[in-house]
Amino acid sequence: MKIPRLFPELPLLWRELTELSARRRTYVVRSVGAMIILSLVLLLLEMSVAAELTRASAEQLQLALIGIGGRLFPQIVLLLFIAVDLIMPALTCGAITIEKERNTLGTLFVTRLNPWNIVLEKLGSRLIPMLTLLLLTFPILAFVYSLGGVSTEDLFSAVWLLLWECLLFASIGLLCSAWYSTTVAAFVAAYVLSGFVVFLTLLMGVPLPIPSHQWINRRVAMMPEESGFLQDLLDNLNVGPLATVVLETVPVMLVAAFFLFLTRMLLFRRAFVGHSSLMLRVFRRLDFFFQRLNDRTGGVMIVADRESFPEDDPVAWREREKKSLGRARYLFRVLLLIEFPVMYACVTFMFSGEAQSGIGILWLLYLIWGVTILMVAVKASTLISTERTRETLDALLSTAITNRELLNQKILGMRRLIMVMATPLFSIHLTLVLMYGNFASIISLAGMMEVGLLLLYFSAALFASWNLCHLVAWLCLLLGSRAKSQAKSVLLAVMVVGGWAVLSVTVLNTVDDERQVWRRRDSQNVDYLDVQLERTARRLFRIDGAVDAAQQFLSVASYERYRQFQTGSSYGQGNQLLLEILALALMCGWHWGMSRVARWFTLRRSAHLLDRAESENRSDGALYATRKWAGEAS
Amino acid sequence: MNDQQDAGAEPAEADEVSAGGSPAFGDSRGTAETAVRLRNLWVSYGKFDAVKGISLDIPKGEVFGFIGPNGAGKSSTFRVLATLQRKYRGTALVCGLDVLRQPGRVRDVMGFVPDFFGVYEDLTSLEYLHFFAAAYRVPTKQRKAVIDDVLTLTDMAHKAGSPVDSLSRGMKQRLAMARVLLHDPQVLLLDEPSSGLDPRARIEMRELLNALKEMGKTILISSHILSELGQLCTRIGIVELGQLVAEGSLNEIYRRLQVMRLIHIRVDNPCGELEQRVRGIPGVAALETQVDRWAISLHEDQTSLGDLHAGLVEAGARLTMFQPEAMDMETAFMKLTEGRTT
Numbered sequence: 001m002k003i004p005r006l007f008p009e010l011p012l013l014w015r016e017l018t019e020l021s022a023r024r025r026t027y028v029v030r031s032v033g034a035m036i037i038l039s040l041v042l043l044l045l046e047m048s049v050a051a052e053l054t055r056a057s058a059e060q061l062q063l064a065l066i067g068i069g070g071r072l073f074p075q076i077v078l079l080l081f082i083a084v085d086l087i088m089p090a091l092t093c094g095a096i097t098i099e100k101e102r103n104t105l106g107t108l109f110v111t112r113l114n115p116w117n118i119v120l121e122k123l124g125s126r127l128i129p130m131l132t133l134l135l136l137t138f139p140i141l142a143f144v145y146s147l148g149g150v151s152t153e154d155l156f157s158a159v160w161l162l163l164w165e166c167l168l169f170a171s172i173g174l175l176c177s178a179w180y181s182t183t184v185a186a187f188v189a190a191y192v193l194s195g196f197v198v199f200l201t202l203l204m205g206v207p208l209p210i211p212s213h214q215w216i217n218r219r220v221a222m223m224p225e226e227s228g229f230l231q232d233l234l235d236n237l238n239v240g241p242l243a244t245v246v247l248e249t250v251p252v253m254l255v256a257a258f259f260l261f262l263t264r265m266l267l268f269r270r271a272f273v274g275h276s277s278l279m280l281r282v283f284r285r286l287d288f289f290f291q292r293l294n295d296r297t298g299g300v301m302i303v304a305d306r307e308s309f310p311e312d313d314p315v316a317w318r319e320r321e322k323k324s325l326g327r328a329r330y331l332f333r334v335l336l337l338i339e340f341p342v343m344y345a346c347v348t349f350m351f352s353g354e355a356q357s358g359i360g361i362l363w364l365l366y367l368i369w370g371v372t373i374l375m376v377a378v379k380a381s382t383l384i385s386t387e388r389t390r391e392t393l394d395a396l397l398s399t400a401i402t403n404r405e406l407l408n409q410k411i412l413g414m415r416r417l418i419m420v421m422a423t424p425l426f427s428i429h430l431t432l433v434l435m436y437g438n439f440a441s442i443i444s445l446a447g448m449m450e451v452g453l454l455l456l457y458f459s460a461a462l463f464a465s466w467n468l469c470h471l472v473a474w475l476c477l478l479l480g481s482r483a484k485s486q487a488k489s490v491l492l493a494v495m496v497v498g499g500w501a502v503l504s505v506t507v508l509n510t511v512d513d514e515r516q517v518w519r520r521r522d523s524q525n526v527d528y529l530d531v532q533l534e535r536t537a538r539r540l541f542r543i544d545g546a547v548d549a550a551q552q553f554l555s556v557a558s559y560e561r562y563r564q565f566q567t568g569s570s571y572g573q574g575n576q577l578l579l580e581i582l583a584l585a586l587m588c589g590w591h592w593g594m595s596r597v598a599r600w601f602t603l604r605r606s607a608h609l610l611d612r613a614e615s616e617n618r619s620d621g622a623l624y625a626t627r628k629w630a631g632e633a634s
Numbered sequence: 635m636n637d638q639q640d641a642g643a644e645p646a647e648a649d650e651v652s653a654g655g656s657p658a659f660g661d662s663r664g665t666a667e668t669a670v671r672l673r674n675l676w677v678s679y680g681k682f683d684a685v686k687g688i689s690l691d692i693p694k695g696e697v698f699g700f701i702g703p704n705g706a707g708k709s710s711t712f713r714v715l716a717t718l719q720r721k722y723r724g725t726a727l728v729c730g731l732d733v734l735r736q737p738g739r740v741r742d743v744m745g746f747v748p749d750f751f752g753v754y755e756d757l758t759s760l761e762y763l764h765f766f767a768a769a770y771r772v773p774t775k776q777r778k779a780v781i782d783d784v785l786t787l788t789d790m791a792h793k794a795g796s797p798v799d800s801l802s803r804g805m806k807q808r809l810a811m812a813r814v815l816l817h818d819p820q821v822l823l824l825d826e827p828s829s830g831l832d833p834r835a836r837i838e839m840r841e842l843l844n845a846l847k848e849m850g851k852t853i854l855i856s857s858h859i860l861s862e863l864g865q866l867c868t869r870i871g872i873v874e875l876g877q878l879v880a881e882g883s884l885n886e887i888y889r890r891l892q893v894m895r896l897i898h899i900r901v902d903n904p905c906g907e908l909e910q911r912v913r914g915i916p917g918v919a920a921l922e923t924q925v926d927r928w929a930i931s932l933h934e935d936q937t938s939l940g941d942l943h944a945g946l947v948e949a950g951a952r953l954t955m956f957q958p959e960a961m962d963m964e965t966a967f968m969k970l971t972e973g974r975t976t
Contacts, residue, residue, distance in 0.1 A: 317765070394718055398716045
């Protein structure tokens with residue numbers, strides 16, 4: 001008698017999990033991830049305890065920590081939501097594209113697995129690692145629960161909402177994986193789509209309460225329940241709090257199911273799409289647009305591509321002349337595409353006259369700065385892995401070109417891209433100079449001093465951006481060179497640079513302190529040197545340290561002008577401006593030094609990165625058998 | 635991890651392996667006549683030994699065929715010689731230059747065609763060759779002439795302006811050959827150059843290799859197409875599980891293995907009696923009757939082809955075809971290897 005199987009056989013899930021368990025990387029990533037999450041939780045705990053003890057009076061000290069779990073728990077769960085949002089798209093984006101890249105998707109189709117089997121088993125194979133990572137934090141949640149102040153409903157709703165956050169972002173990643181042919185494209189698209197969903201719900205107020213949004217509203221921000229169709233319905237049903245949480249996630253369930261349905265639909269239709277570069281398609285569209293524009297303007301050619309052959313720097317030549325992100329014509333179009341909106345925004349901010357325009361332009365600065373860093377990171381990290389995956393690296397490495405030359409030329413080939421991406425930054429800094437400057441009084445000594453300070457800011461800001469791009473480029477080249485695939489190199493580089501950027505933001509948790517310093521600065525009770533030292537020490541670890549120092553310098557310079565206007569005193573009074581100049585110089589020097597160290601270290605490790613013995617030092621320089629080949633051949 | 639000091643780390647195995655056919659090795663430096671010298675070469679990836687003590691000498695101007703099943707260690711050996719393998723033990727010399735200590739000079743005298751042909755999609759054939767001419771440090775003034783020459787030699791001149799991506803596989807392989815000829819190397823390392831080519835492209839490749847052989851280049855070639863190697867190579871080495879199981883000229887290997895030569899004959903008067911007489915000729919090991927011919931297996935060490943021919947005529951056979959098979963390398967290969975792969 002045949003005994004019916006209790007659970008269905010899941011061969012694909014089994015294979016995926018077996019592969020996962022066989023990789024050493026799985027355990028490393030899980031351990032590192034758990035350590036990071038636990039460190040952050042401990043940091044939160046320490047900060048909360050310190051805050052409570054500071055707030056409590058001497059007689060209340062023993063009671064101060066009672067119920068602290070209730071205040072800590074929402075923050076920790078929020079941290080887990082952030083972890084899910086950051087990790088889940090990266091985990092799922094390669095689920096189907098890897099099969100496409102290995103040409104194994106077709107073999108799956110000819111088995112008895114139906115499309116839903118494939119989609120759901122792939123989903124399961126990516127959900128399980130994420131859930132096990134979350135499971136690692138449960139002892140911490142239990143500890144926080146034991147501190148008191150956390151209800152059972154909070155605990156269960158946190159678990160429920162985290163599960164659906166995982167499912168929502170996993171379905172987005174799977175959808176992108178089904179659509180795109182490469183993991184790199186799916187990776188970028190998964191984050192863009194995830195960001196779009198978050199943007200829609202958080203900023204645009206679209207009635208799709210994603211689980212993290214619900215948690216923030218109800219448990220972190222303690223916002224009152226918004227009225228709306230869903231809320232009215234829940235009020236009418238008069239259900240308990242747990243059931244309310246479950247019912248509130250129904251829209252998310254529907255959206256996740258819709259994304260999974262789309263994935264199933266696309267699984268066959270997009271299974272064998274040819275590999276075409278996303279960048280190439282964007283450029284083709286741009287080409288079409290600009291050619292039509294050019295027809296209307298009478299065929300004006302501003303930048304023409306030169307047909308040339310390499311001289312002594314073949315690798316840099318190819319990166320510069322033959323790559324989409326190297327050719328002058330394409331880069332000029334990218335420049336126009338980015339520069340026009342930036343210029344428009346800058347002019348709008350400059351002439352709006354509103355107090356918020358300064359903050360707006362700073363947001364724009366950081367947005368463009370982020371895009372620039374991302375583009376440089378992705379490009380630099382794939383410089384060697386692209387050669388490796390396209391199997392062109394061995395041919396290149398068997399030539400006379402040295403390892404150091406190869407890496408140097410790769411970065412040199414990126415210089416145009418960095419210049420193009422630095423141009424909008426140039427415009428924004430120029431706008432800031434024009435906004436903060438008072439050029440009417442330029443003929444006076446004070447006016448000239450002000451112009452000098454603004455010029456100093458402008459040069460330092462551009463120098464800082466240039467150095468930062470080079471620092472990121474060398475760092476990502478170092479990180480991405482050993483990777484066997486582009487996807488791995490991009491993932492690693494984005495994780496490191498993104499992680500650094502996120503940590504930089506978390507270092508900003510002392511914003512309140514800063515504000516207090518600004519509030520109290522007129523009281524002359526603050527030792528500005530101490531504040532500056534503390535701030536500079538923090539900036540040393542920040543990816544945007546030099547950029548931030550430049551902005552700080554500009555603020556202080558404009559404040560000094562305001563004070564000069566108010567009190568009639570001249571520049572140079574006090575040492576605050578001098579300290580800011582010194583801090584700016586230090587940060588610029590620090591980032592310059594870091595970029596040089598990154599370059600030195602990368603070149604020093606070039607033999608390891610390329611896995612090829614470095615050429616010996618030769619007094620005769622690069623050799624070429626100068627006898628005429630043709631003569632001998634004939 | 636070098637390396638030279640560790641060269642004798644596995645002496646027992648090394649001795650056993652080199653007994654496969656290499657002459658006794660004393661001097662580890664290459665002589666002027668030796669293009670490639672390997673001594674007790676070990677290549678390991680983690681705990682796995684891909685190459686286990688291969689030793690061989692390849693004189694200048696020789697075409698050496700490297701035969702072995704997949705995973706036998708051929709490509710690892712090629713990577714060592716092409717200066718692409720940093721970690722290995724033993725000695726590897728190309729034209730007397732140490733691969734580990736003088737990789738730059740080795741790259742000047744060596745050209746390497748890997749077993750795959752990755753393309754730079756964004757370049758034309760001409761740009762591709764200019765790119766590599768610059769990478770090989772061909773003086774700028776000579777580049778055009780050198781590139782024209784290699785394009786002519788490889789019969790690719792008419793495709794100079796075509797994007798590399800649009801070329802057929804055979805043409806891409808010829809372009810790869812043109813690439814490694816740019817700096818006029820003395821030694822060519824060709825890893826599966828005919829792999830995946832159609833018959834026409836394969837014949838064209840063979841002709842090109844013959845031309846290079848006539849030019850005096852030392853060629854180290856690996857291939858799975860055994861008959862092709864038989865026609866081209868002056869010596870062959872058979873590798874299995876990282877060890878050189880046989881090395882020498884084809885005749886030496888046949889003699890050592892007592893491999894039989896296969897001769898196809900067609901007679902006007904086939905009959906049972908004649909068949910019996912032919913079977914009785916000394917050296918004839920077997921006779922197989924096929925649709926339109928007889929296939930005779932001959933111990934060539936006992937009876938030469940001329941003697942067989944005379945014997946057949948003497949037995950009364952009216953021959954309309956007498957066709958000795960050029961090589962029976964498949965037999966040799968099957969006899970020497972056991973089909974074990976890693």
